[in-house]
Amino acid sequence: MLGGGAIGGIFAWRLSLCKDVTVSIVCRSNYAQVRTGGYLINSAQFGHGVYRPWRVYQTVEDAAAAEGPFDYVIVALKALPNIYDSSERVAAAVDEGTMVVLFQNGIGIEEPFVRRFPRTPVVSTVSFISVKQEDNGVLKHGGFSMLASGLHSCPRGTHAQNAAKLQYLSEVFVSQGVSSIIEADIQPYRWQKHILNGSTNPVSVICAGASCQEMVRNEHCRALLEDVMAEIFVLGKKVTGKPFPGVDGIVDPQSATEYIGSIPVPVYTSMLVDSQCKRPMERDVILRNPIALAEKHGVDVPRMKALYAMVTMIEEGYRR
Template identity: 75%
Template sequence: MELKARVLIVGGGAIGGLFAWRLSLSRDVTVSIVCRSNYTQVKNSGYLISSAQFGSAVYRPKGVYQSVDQAVQTEGSSYDYVIVALKALPNIYDSSERIAAAVGPNTMVILFQNGIGIEEPFAKRFPNNPLVSSVSFVSVKQENQGELRHGGFSLLAAGLHNAPRSLAERYHDRLQFLFAAFESQGVSCMIEADIQPYRWQKHILNGSTNPVSVICGGSSCQEMVKNPHCKWLLEQSMAEIFLLGKTVTGKSFPGVDGIVDPQSATDYIKSIPVPVYTSMLVDSQCKRPMERDVILKNPIALAEKHGVDVPHMRALYALTTMIEEGYSK
């Protein structure tokens, strides 16, 4: 009997649930998932998925756990791949610590997290493991616990973050194996020598619409770009991200979705047929911690390091921080 690669996805929200579903359909891998707030729903009934790209389905993961420790106690720690789909909240917890029990000597760690500067805690904790930074271009939302709504497109772009030259080819082959499993189930995948321009490409929307939507008090992305004043603020913030990203990486962005400047970014938002509400907005409305550090604080620190002026990003960080600190008042 041919052995299948073992995958543990840590974080069973919208991103983790969607990609666990697609990966589980491959005959080459087995997939387990760690859920938190939606554990009971997923454990008992699975995911109810409505996808414009893949159709509707009920996905019942074979292994559903409340914690990484529980998964390891049940299945052992010899995972070939650990995919991190947790929210990146370094001011609240260390994601690398949360997955540590599942990372063995040969485990490849793959980050499906948003934001800038997310890789360093993992590189520090797992210096001898292959670490992959992946950027997901996908519209998916968990509307209720275990209920996912996905649009008509899914793309993963990834690259090795810490690959010694002597091992780079072997690590590349392992990543290629996993991505072939994704591609066999309709997910487009790219492996890049330098993934950071793609990470900054996604950050054009993440770093602008997320904080602005929180400050606007509940507006969809489409509503924001229809308002001329708000559209101006979005485009000013996007211009800072373009300049900072190009300065940090020394490269141009890849232009995914035709986004090559702030104007094309807001035009893209206008073209989306259904209302889009950002993850930071949803977290704010639920009075949960927002990913403000990886979306704003880390880029601002890089701007200081590289001498790039980002006044709009600074203002957005100040305001979202005040809003989050006001939860407990």
């Protein structure tokens, strides 16, 4: 597992509970805490626990030298193509027998991996989960976890064996209480999640700290969110040529904001947390890449363009 934050930590924990699976994890900012004390997890779905990974490394190179080659490399890094290339960071751990599984948010995350690893299967996975790292190695998880995965690319003639390999990984997650499905075309699920990611993330930054529930309770902010979501619905259907799957009953902007309002505990977006900590935000995969697709497909997305301009200026302001 590359990336030991909230997403990486919670899913590494679930995988590690299978007796036939060994999971090592590469951590960055929380390395010292996870290395010495593991993860302290408070999960509404799975209960309380302490998860001590099999091995914890500071770098991919250390992990590859000690244990490689790997059957699976799960990438749970933040997708920040304007800062670094995630595919380059994972390269030391990947060979032709490795399946690269992307647990990253956003649109267009797969292509750097396909270009760098043409002989390696690349899986795109969309996670529907509410989990936060409240402090280094301290995870708070809600009552739901779902994964939707699909083979984005694989070497010619290897589809059957790689489909079976992905099926095994999915079954391990299911055996440990995580809902996991495999789709021939995963992109409608990625756009489904983007309905919330592409709207609440940038708007929360501009709202200077509001929770998602606070935003939908304000009539003006709710209207803005629904207008941005409407752009995402139109664009996603144009790009994929398919309807969205309707996860969590989200079938239009109104049902999306109703869903947000029904969540019982305050939800703060990852982009907001990054902004508050003055870290780079996932603005490119959340906004820039979809905007580029909109221009390619002739779809008008003025609100997304405005949000991108504003969050870019906010980030540049605190990084100067």
